[in-house]
Amino acid sequence: MGIADWIFIDGTMDNAIQSYRDECWDPDSGAEARAADARASALADLGESVSQAGRDQITEWPSGIGSAWELPEPGEPHKVTLNVAQWALVVSELEDSAVVDDQIGEPADAARVRRIAARIRQQLAKQGLVSVPSVRPNDQGR
Template sequence: MGEAVPYHEHPIVMEVADWTFIDATMDNEIQGLREQQWESKGAPHWVKMTEMAESIRQAGWDQLPDWPETYDGLQSWPPPGMTQAMKLTARQWGLVVSSLERWATVGAEEESSNEATNLRIAALIRDRFTGQATVRCPPSDLNGDSGGAALDQMT
């Protein structure tokens, strides 16, 4: 099986409400990555991972042009059942999956009600990505290994 083209986008259809959860998870992830970046005195790996996490949030905003700009606007958006084919690169999807799974672990330790949602969305992405993947995709993780394992299990 060959390697994925680094910048090829893979569309995954999902409920926009799930994407808003991914957006919030990536916001948390960015904060953690910035802390790692600061502690490592700007090590290139953490800078690159932070930039990738930020690019995931930006991609969502770009693909959902009616994304509300205020907290109050988000309270009634998106409409129930609204779906969108969200497009990210394989590495971006890998970071999303690893972030959702990592935050599920954090949620379990803190008895958060988000653990099941994190795992459900991660499984949805794995399932839908695997259904369309024809190549081995390069994953992303937060353990200092740019090869990682998040998408390895998807293909």
């Protein structure tokens, strides 16, 4: 996977993490709301583990405030190893991001994000995982 692709994945994970953390602040204290908060918190934690894995495994990844401008060259390939649940969340969030990109009039970004998700699916299929499992309540095990 190239750095440019990982930048899209990392940004998508950042957005997802924030959305899931926002869901955890629901003031409703009913049992159903607490269960939803726990799911959102678990998904945020999973998203954070994806981002951290990228930072840990891409040794050239910048650290510290203001270092985002020091990213490695976009074409440099890097192998990032994640578990099945992490890859499932990545694919799901990328596919949702593509839908949003289409809705806001960014078809080039939508196409790119779909290509990244498709490449991940292909790599998982090569490893014997034909269907990416569902990690979110609204996913149907795509």
